[in-house]
Amino acid sequence: MHLIRPESHLGAARLYHGLRRAVARGEVPVASSLVHTGSGGRRGTCRDTRSEPPMPGLDFQRLRSEIPMAEVLELLGFVATNGRGHQLYGPCPLHIAKEQRSRRFSVNLKTGRFYCRECRRFGNQLELWAAARRLPIYDAAVDLCARLHREPPWIHRW
Numbered sequence: 001m002h003l004i005r006p007e008s009h010l011g012a013a014r015l016y017h018g019l020r021r022a023v024a025r026g027e028v029p030v031a032s033s034l035v036h037t038g039s040g041g042r043r044g045t046c047r048d049t050r051s052e053p054p055m056p057g058l059d060f061q062r063l064r065s066e067i068p069m070a071e072v073l074e075l076l077g078f079v080a081t082n083g084r085g086h087q088l089y090g091p092c093p094l095h096i097a098k099e100q101r102s103r104r105f106s107v108n109l110k111t112g113r114f115y116c117r118e119c120r121r122f123g124n125q126l127e128l129w130a131a132a133r134r135l136p137i138y139d140a141a142v143d144l145c146a147r148l149h150r151e152p153p154w155i156h157r158w
């Protein structure tokens with residue numbers, strides 16, 4: 001069984017050489033869509049990972065262990081209406097509560113976990129920040145560190 005037919009292989013090679021000749025003649029703009037113009041988008045990132053270095057890795061475990069849930073709650077302006085010890089209840093920072101003194105959002109400062117009985121969202125402090133800021137986890141982590149004036153825990157591979 002042939003997965004690649006020889007004639008299609010040949011066709012691709014011919015197309016490639018044809019394209020190279022066209023590029024040499026200046027007929028084809030070289031990878032114009034891949035050129036990072038710097039207009040819009042986020043600084044230092046590029047969709048094309050072939051021409052830009054990949055985004056550095058983040059040590060999420062370290063980030064979660066170093067940033068307490070209380071700091072994230074403070075940034076979100078959370079004020080507990082009820083609770084005792086590490087367990088707090090109050091209005092959910094992720095949705096607008098119907099009752100003013102809602103306590104459907106519960107959070108444990110020791111475990112760093114939250115749960116909302118109304119919007120049913122739950123997770124750790126980073127997931128709370130990501131949900132509140134409507135950001136993917138990676139972006140939320142970088143954003144959270146910036147808000148707390150911390151250096152993100154980059155994973156250095158050297």
Ligand SMILES: [Zn+2]
Nearest residue numbers: 092095116119
């Ligand atoms: Zn909620």
